[in-house]
Amino acid sequence: QVQLVESGGDLVQAGDSLTLSCAASVRNGGTYIIGWFRQASGKAREFVAAISRSGDETYYPDFLKGRFTISRDNAKSTVYLQMSSLKPDDTAVYYCALSGSPYFTGPAPASFDSWGQGTRVTVSS
Secondary structure, eight states: OEEEEEEOOOEEETTOOEEEEEEEEETTOOOOEEEEEEEOTTSOOEEEEEEOSSSSOEEOOGGGTTOEEEEEETTTTEEEEEEOSOOGGGOEEEEEEEEOSSSOOOSSGGGOOEEOOOEEEEEEO
């Protein structure tokens, strides 16, 4: 009933920018809170951003310090993650996830119900 497809991952150099996309297909056609997470090799999945259903509210962890921006185009059922000033530490598989809750309930992966397959971002130094 829910399909999330990430795209845009690439090999880039430190300091570059990159935009990821998450195309969401939901059987009932509704809009949902979407989050982005990342998982580096050998590490736990980490929250990087989320956006409300309308797009009016966004959520980020403090450590990103404004380098990442999440946005959405509900007409295209797509959520974007713009990443700037990329660092080698940003290297990870990036996943988008959908929450069935009408409100953002926190950055834990357990707050999200459906996941995409991920797109790999590699940042070289």
